[in-house]
Amino acid sequence: MSDTSFAPRIFSGIQPSGGLTLGNYLGALKRFVQAQDAGTDTIYCMVDLHAITVWQDPAKLRHATRELAAGFIAAGIDPARSILFNQSQVSAHAELAWIFNCVARMGWLKRMTQFKDKAGKNAENASVGLFAYPALMAADILAYHATHVPVGEDQKQHLELTRDIAAKFNHDFGVEFFPIVEPVIEGAGTRVMSLRDGTKKMSKSDPSDMSRINLTDDADTIAQKLRKARTDPEPLPDSLDGLADRPEARNLVNIYAALADMTPDAVVAQYAGQGFGTFKPALADLAVDKLAPINAEMTRLMQDVTEIDRILGEGAARANAIAQPILDQCYDIVGLVRARA
Ligand code: AQP
DSSP: OOOTTSOOOEEEEEOOSSOOBHHHIIIIIHHHHHHHHTTOOEEEEEOHHHHTTSOOOHHHHHHHHHHHHHHHHHHTOOTTTSEEEEGGGOTHHHHHHHHHHTTSOHHHHHTOHHHHHHHGGGGGGSOHHHHHHHHHHHHHHHTTTOOEEEOOGGGHHHHHHHHHHHHHHHHHHTOOOSOOOEEEOOSTTSSOBOSSOTTSBOOTTOSOGGGSOBTTOOHHHHHHHHHTSOOOSSOOOSSGGGGTTOHHHHHHHHHHHHHHTOOHHHHHHHHTTOOHHHHHHHHHHHHHHHHHHHHHHHHHHTTOHHHHHHHHHHHHHHHHHHHHHHHHHHHHHHTOOOOOO
């Protein structure tokens, strides 16, 4: 059930912590475009403050932010219809995150599996920012009173925390100020797995480049990565049940389905009895067909980074016009004196 006391508005973001992967595209970007094209109020963000929760080389971060913006636009985000900007240009995100750091409980954050995964055994040495990351993510969303957040499966727990933070803030201050957001986790591409290990999600920061398809990969590289993707010797079964214990095969079927806008059932029905010698080249052709135009457009857009910066600046001004009054009201609710006109 969505929070009907707020007008529908979609917010989502992607970290410029490396290049875009097929996982980011199918789990997030492609669905961002669908939401925009459906006429919903859409706000999309390059979450650069999240990226620096782990060390980023400054020059690479600047490049990745611009390249990510190019990826959004190349995939179909229209900066005139969606608000497109990078997080650090709108200070309300960081300011509201501080309020939420004071609302969220240590116990809640300690349960976040992403922190455990990313900090690993070295948690004592992880940044405080990596631990507090979900409070900033809640601020990203709630600074716009967004009601719906399209994400991949891996972000579900963070969105539950966003709901908890909003509910606790509303309860603590006796208001109905922040909406209780709805995660939108739909379709075959919400959990794209590594091409080397079907139990691990495809990720920008995986040390193995062969584990993922990057949106900047050329056609030959895409075909080669899919050809070398780990699979098993069995042919495809005639129903999805037959893939229950075959995570790598299931992953390739899901990728095919998400790229072709088909259901995984329909893909299995089409390729039943065929081996990967047939399926992988068909998947490679499909992937190249869908990704090559995005890749070409990203390359074109990256030739004019001044224009990308201009688009992000304009998006930031529009985002700020929504977020700043919400932050001001939040400060009033909390009891922070606002003496300037
Ligand atoms: N493998 C995936 N399958 C489906 N969706 C995915 N997303 C990420 N990986 C997959 C979705 O992409 C959006 C942006 O993710 P992010 O950049 O904020 O961070 P992430 O989830 O941590 O992505 P990565 O690629 O794994 O980045 P690193 O390696 O830097 O941590 C989110 O909606 C996410 O669900």
